[in-house]
Amino acid sequence: MSAGAGWGKSTLLVQRTEDLESDGVQVAWVTVPAHASAQSVWSSVLVALQERFAGSFPEAAAALGDLALPSARSTDEFVSALAGVLAGAAPIALVVDELQHAPADAVALLFRVVEEVGPETRFLFGTRWDPNVPLGRWQAQGMLHQVRGADLAFDEQETAAVLALHAAGIDDDVAVEVHRLTEGWPVAVALAGSALEHHTDPHLFVKEFATDTRPMADYLVTELFGDLGDELAQYLLDVCAPDEVTVDLALALTGRADGGAVLARWATTSAMVARYDHEPVTYRLHSLLRAYLRAEARRRDLPRWRRSNRIAAQWFADRGSLTPSLAAAGESHDWMLLTDLLERHGLELVMGGEIDAVRGALAALPHNDDATRLASRLEGVAAMLGGDLPGLRRSPPRLRPRTRGLRRLDGRSCSTWRARDWPVVDRHRSAPASRPRTHPASPTPTSRCSPTCARVVEARARRLPGSRERP
Structure with missing residues (x-):
């Protein structure tokens, strides 16, 4: 069972343990502490097994008591002896x-035991990374x-049920938004429910949850950043600006040639980073983590952000x-760009x-x-495509169809308009050679706009004062 902090691994292991015991399977449990040594890990394993066998298999318990801890000379003998005891019980x-706290040599020896024993001996592992x-x-x-x-x-549905345990009467749209924001992360849902219980405006709470809620921020810092060095923490702050990041974009943002290896390692060791293996390989931070990192990046160094x-x-x-x-340019405050x-x-x-x-x-x-002029032009085009009569009346006059057409717009989509409802300048002639039409890569008009309407809209917008020609 491999997942990051707060995904419910230990809870599921407890449930699975209860199921096994109800089926007559004896279960020994070991929790590896941080900074454990290989000797302490194996000492804990042997003690847990010995205590479990003490009442039901005293011979096995005695054999485990006589079993010396593994050493460089006795590794093979230790694996064979332990596998034999487990097979007999x-x-x-x-x-x-x-398991992520166990040293590599202890883990390697443990998995040798896994391959040595038969199918009647089961192993359940909980770890934050593989x-x-x-x-x-x-x-x-x-x-x-x-x-x-x-x-x-x-x-x-599960998110809504957890929220209801903390705060009754939560609107369905709030529960849906919490699920979207947390992506079903159990600890985040639980923290959201606990905080919602004392919040007077659920919609405002959801908007500010990741960045302005102290329990969530504290959890992210303690559980996700506690083991990160300053260099890796700064790397994550630098790559959190886009929603998704490729290796090439990470290189442009950080200047680090090993960015691909850093992202791949983090995707392997944390459920908070997802890897998508389409071309090019893309990485995506969990939405809560991304929101927290962005707020932290602004706080630490706004010019760098x-x-x-x-x-x-x-x-x-x-x-x-x-x-x-567009989204990144807005965050950059580079208004010319x-x-x-x-x-x-x-x-x-x-x-x-x-x-x-x-x-x-x-x-x-x-x-x-x-x-203001730019917004007016673009809003006018949006009003045309959406059949928005009030919006059209606020748009620049040169973008409006004839009055006869306007009277027919109420409740109609743009696809019902005909070219003759527009000013005549672009109707019966092609664009001059010096003013070429849109390049072939232009998007297909939306389902609310016929091709004829799209051509007229684009031609009208190009001729507005201040418009730029396409290359």
Whole structure:
């Protein structure tokens, strides 16, 4: 069972132990403490087994008492002797929780015992990251059953049930938002429920949960950052700006050539980092961790945070990922960059259905005449595509269809409009050679906009004062 802190590994191990005992299986339990030595780990294992056998198998308990701790000379003899005792006392299960604290040599010897004994002896391991053992071979041989963070995560119904235990009467939309934010992480759901019990505004609480809730922040610092050095902590602060990060983007953000190895190692050792093996390989931090890191990055070094976002915005723009580019440019407070992105690509995004991203970017811009004109143009196009009559009446006059068309807009989608309802300048002639049409990579118009309407909208928007020609 491999998952990060707070995913319920120990709770599930307890439940599984109770099930085994009810089936007549004897269970010995060991929890490995932090900084344990190999000798102390094996001493704890032998004592736990000896105590379990004391009443039911006194011969096995006596044999374990006579068994010397493994040493360099007696490793093979120790494995054979322990496997023999366990085989004679089967069925037996050994639970080892917090296995990540055990030294590598103790773990290697423990898994030698696993391969030596028969199927009547079961081993249950709880760990925050995978040990260095042949998991693939064991899986293929039918010796292994794996449980990971995704298997332990709450679904929406379970999240709502946990929240209801703490705060009765929680709205369904609040429960859904808590599930989206926590991604089913059990400890985060429990902390959210406990805090909601004393909060007067659940919607505001959810919005601020990761960054402004002391219990959640304390848990993240204690459980996730306690073992990280300053160098790795700063690396995570630098790569948290985008929602998802590739190795190339991590290199651009941090300048570290070993960024791929760092991300891969963290994805292996923590359920808070997910790896997606499509091309290129992409990593994604858990949404709560990402929100906390972003707040911490702003608090520690605001200029560095903005520089990271400026790099991410340009990186995404160079690769045609316009929506994340807009979000990063807004966080960077580089208003020239954000305005340039909106001028060049705002119409593409609006016509591709990304109006919320465009509106968010427009809201981030400082209020001035240029920003107002830009917002008016893009909002006008959005109103056309959405059949929004009030929005159209607020848009620039040159973007509006004829009055006869406006009277037919109430309750209609843009796909019902005909080209003759628009001013005639672009209807019966093609664009001049000096003003080429949109490049072929432009997005397909949305389902609410016919191709004819899309061409007219784009032509009208290009001819507005201040609009830029596409390359």
